[in-house]
Amino acid sequence: MKLNYLLVSACIAFTIAACSPKMADQKMGTNAQSPAIPIDSSVNIGKLPNGLTYYIRKNVEPKKRAELYLVNKVGSIVENDDQQGLAHFTEHMAFNGTKDFPKNELVSYLQKAGVRFGADLNAYTGFNQTVYQLPLPTDSTAVFEKGFDILANWAGYVSFDDKEIDQERGVIVEEDRQRGKNAQERMSKQLLPVLLANSKYAERIPIGKVEILQSFKYETIKQFYKDWYRPDLQAVIAVGDFDVKQVENLIKQNFSDLKNPANPRKREKYSIPANEQPLVKIITDPEFPYNIAAITYKHAEEVETNEEQLKTKIMTGLINTMLGARLTEIVQKGNAPFIFAQSNYGAFQGGLVDLDAFNSIAVSKDAKGLEAALSAVLAENVRMKKFGFTQSELDRAKTNLQTGIDKQFKEKDKTKSAAFVQQYVENFLKGEAIPSLDYVHQFYTQNLSKLSLEAINQLAATFVTDNNLVAIVQAPEKEKENLPSEEGLLSWVKNAGANVTPYVDNAVTKPLMATKPKAGSVTAEKKVDAIGVTELTLSNGIKVVLKPTDFKNDQIIFAATSKGGTSLASDADFRSAEMASQLVSSSGISEFDEIQLGKLLTGKVASVNPYISTYREGMSGSASPKDLETALQLANLYFTMPRKDDKVLKTALEEMRTVLSNRLTQPTAVYQDTATAVLNSYKARAQQVKIEELNQINLDKAISFYKERFANAGDFTFTFVGNFKVEEIKPLLATYLGSLPANTNKENFKDLGLEPIKGAITKKVYKGLEDKATVTLVYHGNYNYSDQNNLQLDALKAILDIKITERLREKESGVYSPGVGVSYNDEPKGNYSMSIYFSCATANVDKLIAAAVDEVSKLQQNGATAEDIQKFKAEEKRQLELQVRENGFWLGYLQDAYTTGKNPADILTYEKTLDQVSVASTKATANQYLKSSDFIKLILLPEKK
Template identity: 25%
Template sequence: MFPDIRGLRRPLFAFAAGLAMAMAPFGAANALQGEGFAQDRSDIAADPAVRYGQLDNGLRYAILQNDTPPDTASIRMAFNVGSMVEEDDQRGLAHFIEHMAFNGSENVPEGEMVALLERYGLQFGPDTNAGTSREYVVYQLDMPEVDDETIDTGLFIMRETASNLTLDIDAIDRERDIILSEERLRNTPVRRWSNALMEFRYPDSLVAQRDAIGIPEVIQTAPREAFARYYDEFYRPDRAMLVIVGDIDVDRVEAEIADVYADWAASGNPAGPPVAGSVDPDRGFETGYFHDPDFFTVLTVESVQPDTIEEDTMASRFDGLLDSLATGIVSRRMSTIISSGTSPLIQGGANFSTEEYGFAARANILAVAQPDRWEEGLAVVEQELRRALEHGFTQSELDEQLTNLRTALETSVEQADTRVSSSLSDALWSSWRFNQVFGHPVDALARYNEYEDDITVEAVHAAFRDQWAGNGPLVFLATSLEIDNAEARIADVWNESAQTAVDAMEDVEIAAWAYEDFGTPGEVVERTEIDDLGVTRLVFDNGVRVSLKQTDFENDVIRMTMTFGRGDLEPRNEAVVDTVASSVFTSGGLEAHSFDDLGRILAGRNVGGSFSVNAGSFSMSGSTTPADLELQFQLFAAYMTAPGYRPESLAQFRASLPELRRNLGSTPGGVRTRDISRMLRSGDQRFGFPTQDEADDVDLDDVRAFLTPALESAPIEITVVGDFEEQAVIDAIAATIGALPDRAEDWPEYDDNRILEFPEATETPIVLTHNGGDDQALVNVYWPTTDDSDVHVSRTIRLMRAVLALKLTERLREGEAFTYSASSSNVESFYHPDYGYLYVGADVRVENIDPVYEAIGLIAADMVNGEITDDEMLRARRPLLEQIQNAFESNGVWLGWLSQSFEYPERLDRIRTITDDYSDITLEEIVVIARTYLSADTAYRVTVVPAAAE
C-alpha cells in the first residue's frame, strides 16, 4: 500500500477490520423524535436536489435524480427498528423476517421473488439484499434499468415486503435451518468478543442482549404468532423511509409512490423506542477479560457518559468536528508509534460516538497488541491517553488534520456531480436513521469555512477532555492467552503505568518533499489512436508505454496503474519473498522519507495507492486529481528509484502474521483462505499464506534482490483512465517515469516458473481442521478446467458457473436448507498455461457433509445431462449482461481492461467482443463445457471440520 494521505492507511494485513463494529458510532435508536425530516428542525441546509415527502399514513420518502451510473437506480426501504425491540420470545426474529421477505407474499409466491428480480437483471446478493442490526432493518434493490416497468417492479417488491408478507409457517420452518446456518457462520471469535465487550460496557442492558442474529432456541421454535406480532407492530409506514436515487423521472416516481403506498395502513400501536439501557455515571475504574485461543489480543479503553438525542444543528456539527479532530490526532500518534517497528502494538486508534443507542456517548481507544507484550501495549495506551488529556495537542498535529480535512471537502465538491447512486441512497436513509440533515458537499465546505477560525488546539483539547469526562476508565483485554486473575493483573498494569510521567508532545518539523527531479523529461516518440475504444497509446523515448482513456464517469478523478517485470514469476532467493515484498515495500518508505514522514509531507494532497506482486507483473496503482497529478507520478517514480527498505516495515509484518494466521484458523472459511490456495497448486509456496518460519527466513536483502532488477530495468506500461487533460498527463509522466533511464525492450518470460500443477482428484475428501465451533464445517469441490487463452471458452465457463450457482442456491439453500450461502467461482489463468479451476462450496453442519457432497454431485450431473432450462439461462445471463453494461461506465474496470494491453494486444479485442460474446453463448455450449469439466473423476475435494471432530 502506498501512503494514502487521505487516510494514511497501513500496509499491514487489515486483520482487525472485523473489530470495527465495536468502534462504530451508533445513532439515535429512533428517528421518530420529530415530525417530518431533520432539516425541518435544523439550521443546516438540506440538499435542494432531493425531493422529500410524507404520505398521510406516515411513510417518508426521498427521491434524487442522479445519472451515475446512467440508466440505473437504487431503491432502499428502511425501518427504524431492529432486534432491540424484540421481546424475549422474539430474539432473532427481526433478522428472520428479513429472510422471509424473499419467501412469499400476497402477490409473489414463495421462491419467486428472487427469480423475478433475476429476470430483470438483478443478481441475488450484490443487487438484491437486506440487513438487520439492533436499530434498523433495510432492504435494497439496485435496478439495472430505469424503464417504467423495472422501476414499478422495484416499488411493488418493496410494498410486498412492507405489508404483504404471508409468513407462512411451512415457509418459516423451511427457513429455520438456513438462519441457523447463518448463525453458525457468524459465530466467530470477533462476534463473541463483541458481545462480551458490549456486556462489559453496558451491563444488564437490553442492547447487550439483542445481538441481531438471535439465539438458536428462538430460531428453532418460535411460532408464527411471534413473527406476526413483530411484523404487525413494527412494519408500519410511520416507521419507514423509502429512498430512490438514480436516472429517473422524479415526478413520475413520486406519483407512483403515492399510488402504490397510500393504502398501506398501519396495524398495531406506534410504539416508541425501547429503553435500550442506561449509563451509571458513578461507575469507576473497572477491568474486564475475554479469552479465546484463536482471537487477536485487543486492548479496549473506554469512558461512557449519559447522552440524549439532539437535533442536527450547526452547533452540534461543530462539536462533532472538534471531536473528530481530537480522535484523529490521537489515532495519528498511535500510528507513528506503531510504525517504529519496535512497538508492542500492531494497530490502534481512537473514536468517539454520541447518541449511541439513544442513551450514551462513548470515548474509545482500541489497539491490537502482540500477545506476549500486552502489558507493554496497555501501558502505551494508558500513557498516550493521559498525554493527550494532560497536555493536549500541538499546532502541527492540528494543521495536518485540518489540511487533510479541507482537501477532502474540496475534493467532494469537485466530485459531487458524479457520486454513485447506490452510495447516495445509502447516505439518504442513514441520514434519516441518525436524525441528520442530508446536505450537499458545497454546503459542507461552506460550513467548514464558517467554523475554521474557531478551531484551535485549545478547543480541540477541551473537546477531548469532555469525551473522557464520563465513567471509568473501563479497560477490557481480549486475548488468546490464559491469564490467572486477569482482571486484577490488568488493573495492576494500568496503575503501574499511571505512575510514569508523560511529557507534552513536541511539534514536528515537516521536511520538504525530496523527489521532484528525475532528470531530463522524456519525449513521446510514438502515438497511436484507437478510435473505437477512445484510447490513445504513447511510447516515450526511454521505452515507457502509456495507454490513456479520458472519461467523464468521475469528476476530477484520475486512476492509474503501472506494471513492470513478471511479478510472482520472477526468480527469488526465498519461496515467499513475493508475499513479504507486497507487505513491506511501501511501508519501508523512501530513502529520504519514512512512511510516517510521508503522511506529514504529503498532507492535504490527493495521492496514494498500492503496490502488488501479481501473477505476471509487479504493479503500482493509485488515484489522484488533476491538481496532484504530477505529485502522484513523482511518488511512483520515487518508489521506483529510491525505496527505503526500512527494517521497521519487516518487523511490523512479522509481528502481524501470527495473529492473522491464528484468527484464520478459527473458522472454516479462514482455513480455506489460509491453506487451500497453495494446495490447489500442488504446494507451490508462491501461493497461500506463508508460515511464520517461511516469513522469518525472508530478510530485506531478499526483498531487495527480488525487486531491484525489475525496478531498474524492466519494461514499464502505464494506464491512465479518468477526468484529465491529455497534455497534463503526458507532461507529468515525461518528468517522472519518462525521465528514468532506458528500459529493456523485453523481459524474460520465465517459462519454467509458469508451470502450475492442479492436484490429483480425491475420491475421499482431504480433511483440514479449524479451531472454531464444533458444528461448523465447510465443503469444497474444485474441478480442473483450462487457462484463459481462448476467451470464448473462459466466458462460457463463467456463464456455466452462473447457471450452476442458481442450481446450488435452489437446492442447497432453498430446497434442503443445508447452508446459508453456497459459493462458487472460476479461475482461468492468463499467465499459467493449461491452469484453471471451477469451485463450489458451502458452509454446513458436520452431519451434512456427505449429503452436501452428494447434492453437489447430482447438480453437476444435471448440468452434464443438459438439464438446464431457458429460464435458468435468462436468470444467469441477464444479470451478467447488466454488470457488463455498467462496467463500460466504470473507470476502475477500464483500467483493468487496458492494463498491459501493449504486451497483450488481444485484450483490446476482448473489450470489443464481451457483450456480443456473452449474449450469443448457447445452452448447447454450456452443456458441452459442463461435460468437458464437471467430471466426478477429476474433482478435488477438501473438507474443513472442527479439530475435535477429526
C-alpha cells in the same frame, strides 16, 4: 500480512468506532439556539395521511438507475420474549412470498431484470431498524414501476406461508452457524452483557435464539409483523435517474392503502445505562489468536441538527486524525510496545446503539507485553488531555480535511445515488441533518480555518472521563496465567501516562524531488478511436495506454505491470523477495522515511503503491488531476530511489511472529493453509510462511530483489484512466516515466508449477470445537484461455450459482449463503478452476455435497434452463452498463487487454457475444470443465472427540 486486516478477518468481538464521529451534549454544552442545518432542497420529503414518510431525489449517477429503499423503525429491540430473532426472520420471509409474489417469484422476477440477489437485492436487520434495498434500472418502465409494488408488498403484504416458514428455519439456523460457532461468538456472549451494560439490547441480539427459531408458532411471527410493520414506522426512499413527480405518484398509489393497527403498540425507546464504576471483563478462548486490550469511555449520542454540533463534528474529526497520526508514528519509529493500536471518538459499537464513545485498543505480541502495549496507547490519550496538540499538527489536519471536502465538492454532480440514500436513512431513523453538498463545502471552508487550537484541545480533553468506563481484555486461552486481574487492568488504566511530556512535531520542508529528471520523449502514438484510447511509446521503451474519461471530475488512476515477479527469485531468497514490495512501501522513499513522507504530502491527493506478485511486478496509483505530477514523481522514485529501513523489517517480523504464533489454533486458518497446499501441489512457495522461516528474511536481499525487478522500466506497460487531456499529460509522462532507466531486455516469468493436485482428491481437516463444517469443491484443469471460453465459464459459474442456491438453501434448507467461484488464467500457462463452497452442520456434509454434485450432473445432462440463461444475460448486460462508466473497470480491462494481447475494442461487441451462451453451450461447458476426474473436496470438520 498486515495485522489490521487480520484483525478484521478474525472478527474480533470488540467493535472499533467508526470515523466521522459525533460529540456528546454533556461535553460541549451545545447551544440549542444555534442555527439549524438547512435541509437539502434537492430532496423532496413528504408524508402520506397514514404516516408513511418518503424521500425522493433525482440523481443521474449512475445513469438509468435508481436506489429504492424501505426503512422500518423496527428491529430486534421490540421483540417479545418469545419472538427473539423474529425481526430478522421477518426480513427473510419478505423474500419468500408476498401477496403479489408467491414463494420465490420475487427473486426470480428481479434476476430476470438483471438485479443480483445478495449483491443488489438485499436487506438487513439491526437492533432498531430493518432496511430493504432494491436497486433497479429506470429505462424499463415496467420493472421500475414494479419496484414500488415490491416495496409495498414488503411493507404490508408478506404472506408468511406456514410451509415457507418451516423451510426458512433451517436457513436462519445456518446463518447463525456460518457467522458464529467460533471464538468470536463465544466471546461475544460474555462481552455483550458488559458492553451493553445488561440493558435490553443485551437480551435482543438480532440473530435471536436458535431454540426459538426452531420452534416458534406461526402466529407468533405473524403477530410481530402485524404489530410493527406499519406505515407510521416506515419510510420509502427513492434516489435515481427518474421523474420526481412520477415517483411521488407511484408512492402514493402503492402505499396509501396501508393501514396502522387500531391500537398500535407504543414504540419504546431503549437506552444503555450509565455506569459510575468501571465495567471490566477479561476473557479467553482456545481459538482466539490475539492479545487485545480495549478501553471505552461511553458518551451520550448527539445527532447533528445545528451548526454548533457540526463544528463539534469537524473538531472531533481533526482530533481523531491527529491522534491517529501519533499512534502510527510510534509504529513507524520502530520498537513500539504494541503491534497494532487505535484511538478515536465515534459511534459506540459501530452505531448499533444510541451512544458515542472514545475507544482505545492495543494489541500486543503476547500477554506479558499487554500492559506495556495498553499503557503506551493510553499514554497518548493522557498526552492529548494534558498538553493537547501542536499548531503544526492541526494545520496539517486542517489542510488534509479541506482537501477532502474540496474533492467531494468537485464530484458533487458525480455523487452516487447510494450515498444520498444512506443520509436519508439516518435522517428517518435518528433525525440526522441532511444538508446539501454546497452547504457542507461552504460551511467547512468558512469555519475550518477559524477553529482554534485552544478550542480543539479543550474538546479533546473531555474524551477521557471519570465514569462510563468499560475495560476489556481478550486473549488466547494459553495466555490465561499471564493476564491481569480486573483490578490489575484498572490499575494499568489509572497509571498510564503518568510521566508524559508534550509531543514534539518535526516538520518537513524539503521538496519531494528537488530536481526534475532529464525528460525522455514520445516516440510513437496510436489512436484507438472506437474506445477513446491513445497508445504511446516512450523513448525508453515504456508503453503507455491513456483513456481520458468524464466519469469523475477529480480522479486519475493508473497502474503499471511487467512480467517476472517472485517466480524469478531463487529458492534461497524467496522469502526475502516475497517481502520486498511491502518493505519498500513501508519505508518511505528517497531520503524521506514514512513519517516524513506523510507530512510532505499534506494536502496532496496522490498515492503510489508498488507490488511484486508471483508472476508480475508493478505499481498502482491515484491522484487528483492537480496532483498528478506529484504521483508521477512518486512513481519515478519508487523505480529509482527505494528506501531501506531496518526498523520496518523489525516491525514487520514482530507482527508476523504474533500472527503466526497462534495461527494453528484457528480452524479457518488451518483449513486455508491446507487448501492452499492442495491447490498448489504442496509447492513450498505457495504455502504460508512458517515462524522458523522468518529468520531467512534478509533486508539487503529484499531491497536488492526489488531493485532488480524495477531496474528495467522498458518492459513495463502503464495505463492511465480519468480526467485528463492527452496533450497535457504527455510532457509529464515524458519527464517522469520517459526518464526511467531501461534496456531492451524483455523478461518473462518462470512457471513454478503452482497448480492443483491431479485426480479425485478428498482432504479433511479436523479443527474446531463446535458443530460447524466448511466445504469447498473444486473442479480444475488445463485451459485454452480465450474470450469465448472465458464467457462460457462465466455463464456456467453464474448459472451454477443460481442452482446451488436454489438446491442447498431453498430446497434443502441446509446452508445460508453458498457460492460458486471461477478463475481462469493464461499465466504462467492456461488453467481454470471452478469452486462450490458452503458451510453447514457436520451431519449434513455428505448430503449437501451429493446435492451439489447432483446439480452439476443435471447441467451436464440437460444444460441450463432458458430462464437461467436469461438471468445471466440480463445481469451481464446491466452490469456492463454500469461498469463502462467506471474508471476502475477501464483500468483493469485495459491493463488486461494490453498484457494478454487482445484487441481492447472487443468490449464494444461483448454484449453481442452473449448470444453464444445457449442451452447447448452450457451443457458442453459443464461436461468439458466439471469433470470428476480432476475434482477436489476440501472439508473442515470439528475435532474428533
